[in-house]
Amino acid sequence: MIRHLIWLLALAACAALGARAQDRPQAFIGAQIIPISGPPIENGVLVVHRGKIVAVGPASQVAIPPDAERRDVAGKVIMPGLVDTHSHIGGGAGGDASAPMQPDVRILDSINIRDTSLKRAQAGGITTVNIMPGSGHLLSGQTVYVKLRNGNTIEDLLIRDAQGNYMWGIKMANGTNSLRPNSPGPFPGTRAKSAAIVRDMFTKAVDYRDKIRRAGGDRSKLPPRDLGLEALVEAMEGKRIVHFHTHRHDDILTAIRLSKEFGFRAVLHHVSEGWRVANEIAQARVPCSIIVIDSPGGKLEAVNLIFQTGAALERAGALVAFHTDDYITDSRLFLRSAALAVRAGMSRDNALRAMTLAGAQMLDLQDRIGSLERGKDADFIILSGDPLSVYTKVLETYVEGVKVFDRNNPQDRLYAVGGYGASRDQDVHIECFEDGEGNK
Amino acid sequence: MRRIENVLRSLIEKHTTVVRVLICLLLASVAAQAQIAVRGETVYTMAGVPIRDGVVLIRDGKIERVGPASQVAVPSGYKLLTARVVTPGLIDARSTVGLSGYLNQPHDQMQLDTSAPIQPELRAIDAYDAREFLVGYLRSFGITAVHTGHGPGALISGQTMIVKTVGDTIDQAVIVPEAMIAASLGQAGLGQGGKSPGTRSKEIAMLRAELLKAQDYVAKQKAAGNDPSKAPSRDIRMEALARVIRGELPLLVNVHRAHDIMSALRVAKEFGIKIVLDGAAEAYLVMDQIKAAGVPVIIHPTMYRAAGDAENLSMETAANLRRAGIPVAMQSGYESYVPKTRVVLFEAAIAAANGLSFEEALATITIDAARILGIANRVGSLEPGKDADVVLFDGDPFEYTSHVTGVIINGQLVSEEKK
Numbered sequence: 001m002i003r004h005l006i007w008l009l010a011l012a013a014c015a016a017l018g019a020r021a022q023d024r025p026q027a028f029i030g031a032q033i034i035p036i037s038g039p040p041i042e043n044g045v046l047v048v049h050r051g052k053i054v055a056v057g058p059a060s061q062v063a064i065p066p067d068a069e070r071r072d073v074a075g076k077v078i079m080p081g082l083v084d085t086h087s088h089i090g091g092g093a094g095g096d097a098s099a100p101m102q103p104d105v106r107i108l109d110s111i112n113i114r115d116t117s118l119k120r121a122q123a124g125g126i127t128t129v130n131i132m133p134g135s136g137h138l139l140s141g142q143t144v145y146v147k148l149r150n151g152n153t154i155e156d157l158l159i160r161d162a163q164g165n166y167m168w169g170i171k172m173a174n175g176t177n178s179l180r181p182n183s184p185g186p187f188p189g190t191r192a193k194s195a196a197i198v199r200d201m202f203t204k205a206v207d208y209r210d211k212i213r214r215a216g217g218d219r220s221k222l223p224p225r226d227l228g229l230e231a232l233v234e235a236m237e238g239k240r241i242v243h244f245h246t247h248r249h250d251d252i253l254t255a256i257r258l259s260k261e262f263g264f265r266a267v268l269h270h271v272s273e274g275w276r277v278a279n280e281i282a283q284a285r286v287p288c289s290i291i292v293i294d295s296p297g298g299k300l301e302a303v304n305l306i307f308q309t310g311a312a313l314e315r316a317g318a319l320v321a322f323h324t325d326d327y328i329t330d331s332r333l334f335l336r337s338a339a340l341a342v343r344a345g346m347s348r349d350n351a352l353r354a355m356t357l358a359g360a361q362m363l364d365l366q367d368r369i370g371s372l373e374r375g376k377d378a379d380f381i382i383l384s385g386d387p388l389s390v391y392t393k394v395l396e397t398y399v400e401g402v403k404v405f406d407r408n409n410p411q412d413r414l415y416a417v418g419g420y421g422a423s424r425d426q427d428v429h430i431e432c433f434e435d436g437e438g439n440k
Numbered sequence: 441m442r443r444i445e446n447v448l449r450s451l452i453e454k455h456t457t458v459v460r461v462l463i464c465l466l467l468a469s470v471a472a473q474a475q476i477a478v479r480g481e482t483v484y485t486m487a488g489v490p491i492r493d494g495v496v497l498i499r500d501g502k503i504e505r506v507g508p509a510s511q512v513a514v515p516s517g518y519k520l521l522t523a524r525v526v527t528p529g530l531i532d533a534r535s536t537v538g539l540s541g542y543l544n545q546p547h548d549q550m551q552l553d554t555s556a557p558i559q560p561e562l563r564a565i566d567a568y569d570a571r572e573f574l575v576g577y578l579r580s581f582g583i584t585a586v587h588t589g590h591g592p593g594a595l596i597s598g599q600t601m602i603v604k605t606v607g608d609t610i611d612q613a614v615i616v617p618e619a620m621i622a623a624s625l626g627q628a629g630l631g632q633g634g635k636s637p638g639t640r641s642k643e644i645a646m647l648r649a650e651l652l653k654a655q656d657y658v659a660k661q662k663a664a665g666n667d668p669s670k671a672p673s674r675d676i677r678m679e680a681l682a683r684v685i686r687g688e689l690p691l692l693v694n695v696h697r698a699h700d701i702m703s704a705l706r707v708a709k710e711f712g713i714k715i716v717l718d719g720a721a722e723a724y725l726v727m728d729q730i731k732a733a734g735v736p737v738i739i740h741p742t743m744y745r746a747a748g749d750a751e752n753l754s755m756e757t758a759a760n761l762r763r764a765g766i767p768v769a770m771q772s773g774y775e776s777y778v779p780k781t782r783v784v785l786f787e788a789a790i791a792a793a794n795g796l797s798f799e800e801a802l803a804t805i806t807i808d809a810a811r812i813l814g815i816a817n818r819v820g821s822l823e824p825g826k827d828a829d830v831v832l833f834d835g836d837p838f839e840y841t842s843h844v845t846g847v848i849i850n851g852q853l854v855s856e857e858k859k
Binding site: 295296299328343344422 | 541574745751780786790838842843
């Protein structure tokens, strides 16, 4: 009984602390700030309040509110929280083996937010993630866009649009992953069959959409609700972006062809042979979310994967972002992708943009995240040095002004470097047990 | 030398195709024998302190001299290469490359046969594809020697060997045809499809039974002396394990869990055999025991995925082992999917960012790897008389944005990184 009372008191005290941290502006003073939206700022100041950025600029020009909590971060680097446009953290699974296209299946119904992969992503400086179902289907389901807040349920992590609906996209794939040539059943055996199955289902969705339009609001004339076709209609109406896994040059062009025929917005993912069709991609104005892997191969469609893809797409004028595809690459080392692209000729500015603002654009979130600008969400990371150096550490990660990772915290450090228990599901997080500095 | 080249080149311009081909061949061999001088702003010899503004002279495939430019003059006729940083050729202390290929199709995955749990007779030299794409890929990042062969996945999967990353055939590439016998404990050692061994205890029971047989085989051979009529009939499996029993080859034990590491040490002690730990994700839990047993560790790649038996791995283990005085080398390991191979240069880089000093991390892919593999007399450092395996960089080798600007193997400039 007494123990319960102490817990309650502690909770109340923490709640008070938490509220205070929210009420006072926080000013981070003296770091080099890489806002992405403009050139780097030496001796910069970032002021955040109630989850938003209220000021960012050189120390000489930013007036720090008198009641602000001041934090000296001289010698450090601050940049926007990283945006991972394609990840499988949370151990979710989308469609099953019953059909090659399952647009009714939502990944959000299967995510374990206590999976330590989320903690590792925070440790890597990632603040926004497009969590996707896998690539073993032509369409494996609905993705979900999340912020890596310290939440208790998946609902706590969702990103809401202006109408209050959670935001998501659609995962599609072509090439070899979704081919099952030697098994009977509904899966395609060839690339042409793959495209035909996709066209067939989208044609049905066009029909479904037209029936709804013709009904003109008359309920008696509406077709029966179809959760899968509803999702495809939203894609064709431009409300949902199709995140399209594609590697080989011809598969890339097939994805573009399908997006044009049915009028859905596509972001190409992986794009291993994008360097071979960079001009075609740029002309089609289709953005690319690419992966950087330490060696080519491992599967036939990735044998021509090279570090130079980012540079080639940049030269052609295509919009480029990076993704981890975690567990394929490690969320904790996400910055490494940009650095290796720079090694292979990509410009530093676009490589850093590809970790942040370009990814935000590919999730329709560019007005809220991806750069350090007044009015945007206070999602940022504090680094020990140059973001493209192997020796640089992510020191702290903030989502909407709340510190969600602190390398000085032993438990957070365990997630950052690994060790005994680092892969065990995290304990239930009670957010109010942290003060503004991450101390419990 | 240059004059000879010029004469030959002028001949090429004047003569017919056949003559041209002949002269080209001649020219190529002249170029191949050219002596090289490498001058680096910093030369990490791994045999003493780094040399500022150093020179490495290469003659006939071997290192001739190493020292500061103020003391080592470049003789005339030497081709001069310059770099910001110069290191010994990098060594990958454990891989399956060449047996496992980058297509990842059944025909190029030769690192594991699952027909039986114990097959030490499988030779790596009988399966190595010297022309495998990934061999050249590794070479472009400065990897000049690889300890490769049969992979994890069976209690005893086969033999390993050491190759240089050059040559069109195994005979041109190989430097140690039988290096170790590869074993796996824990999940990786379990039989597939319900076959034995089905438990950890069974793994150890089967391993001990096999080693007992080999002990017996060795004893019979000894007893027979020079009398062939008394010798046991030849058995290629026993011949392979006999080399382990006699201490000629170590058992390379792929193992991650602390209790499996202890099992490996227990068996090693019982049979008095040499072992090398491969992977060893939880080595940090039993460092005293590993050190007391005098066993070196070829640590898992720093960026290895924390899953299964390796779920508790740490990026700081290489540093912790080093602090404890345990010899450590870095490996690229075996990968079943993407990346199909890791690159030890990148793995050592992450170790350098997680507790190892720059030179300690470099040692895990040069001199310390060479010592653990037993090839330090030939490679691993820049010292006169050793093989001329040298790597040139345009910056800190571990920095993501640096490049490999030249790779020299056996005194020949063989490749550089694609920019």
